[in-house]
Amino acid sequence: MNKWVFNVEAAHVGLRADVFVAQLLTETTRSQIKKWFDAKQVLIEGEPIKPSYAVRFDDELTVFSTDEVIRIDPVNLNLEIVYEDDDVAVVYKPQGMVVHPAVSFKEVTLVNGLKHQIKTLSDINGTLRPGIVHRIDKDTSGLLLVAKTNFAHESLVIQLQDKTVRRVYEAICLNPIVEDSGTITTPVGRDEVNRLKMAVTENGKLAVTHFRVLKRYKRHSFIECVLETGRTHQIRVHMQYIGHPILGDPLYGHKPIYGTTGQFLHAKTLGFIHPRTGEYLEFTHEAPEVFKETLDKLEHDQL
Known part of the structure; x- marks a missing residue:
């Protein structure tokens, strides 16, 4: 069960x-x-x-x-653990990896790798999501916060609710953005037509995304996004909403889709207050190579 x-x-x-x-x-x-x-x-x-x-x-x-029981066996995925102590871990999730299994997805996930490399994980979220406090999309790369104890898990959830966890993303989006920076404040909820998608909808929950242009190109923008809230697909939905969908996004981007690795979105920086020590910790991880290669193509007007 x-x-x-x-x-x-x-x-x-x-x-x-x-x-x-x-x-x-x-x-x-x-x-x-x-x-x-x-x-x-x-x-x-x-x-x-x-x-x-x-x-x-x-x-x-x-x-x-009572459906088929999903086994979560430890699997050596050679995950990059950026930080670890007795209460928390910060892990880098590569593009293409699902965070945790579900009824409709029984393949190997990040959780399998966590169970191999981290022997103790919080069990507050049940058997399918041990240690998982928040998640990032399959084709989004970047840093993920993992709770090793229930004490840490409860503290981190409160921090997420209180919007004190710092989450900074980098993204490549379509079309040059005129403004140097801005804030998108719209409700995001399940799309009423396509249930696999999210959308800006009156029935959704408030979502707030702050963005800043790092560099403009002829047909694209390289941006930084700071999440104030953490709705499903929030950055992807918000950027589409203002006319700048994320490059390579199979759900919200323009057709035909560019590339084969999914949306060019990277969770670069993660900051939080340590549940036990009260110290503020912040970690940064560079984007994957395909991200850098694409920026180089934009620099030379090859895309």
Whole structure:
């Protein structure tokens, strides 16, 4: 049996329970979620709840699935661990790697590699997401924060809720941006037509992205984005919304898609307050080689 455990954050308060589950288990179909509720496999404090239940702050919602059990065996992926102590780790996730398994994705993920290289991981998020506090998209490269203890996990979640975790991204987007900097403040939620996509929608949650132009090219811009909130696909959706989709983005970019490695988006800097020491820590990792090669092509007007 598979098990997921979710704690309701401030941003999710008041959502229907089925909507809350769908937002967190994004690869799961609505029919599958309905089946779990019908079978009384969605619980709060051990009691089954209805899909219409309005989730409250700090509710602990547990989902049990009797579908095929997903095994998460340790696999040596030679992950680059940028920092590690008894409570936390900062790990570099390469492009093309999924962070954690799901009902619809049972291949090797970052979590398999974490279980090989880090012997103790927090279990607050259940068996499929050990240690995972936040995630980045499969084709986005960059730094990921991992909790080794439940004590650290709870602290880091609060920091994410309070918007004190510093997350800085670099991206290559289409079309030169006129402004040197700006802030995009629009709600982001599930696309009503294509459930695999997110969109700027009145029914979404507030999302705030700050951007700054690092360099302009003839047909592109190299930018830095700082996340104030952390909605799914936030930067990709926001940049498309203002007419500057991320280069190579298969979901939100222009057709035909450039390249074969996905969107040119890199989580470069990650800063947080250490849960036990109270010290502010910040780490930076350079973008992958394909990113640098593409910038060089732009520099020589070859793209």
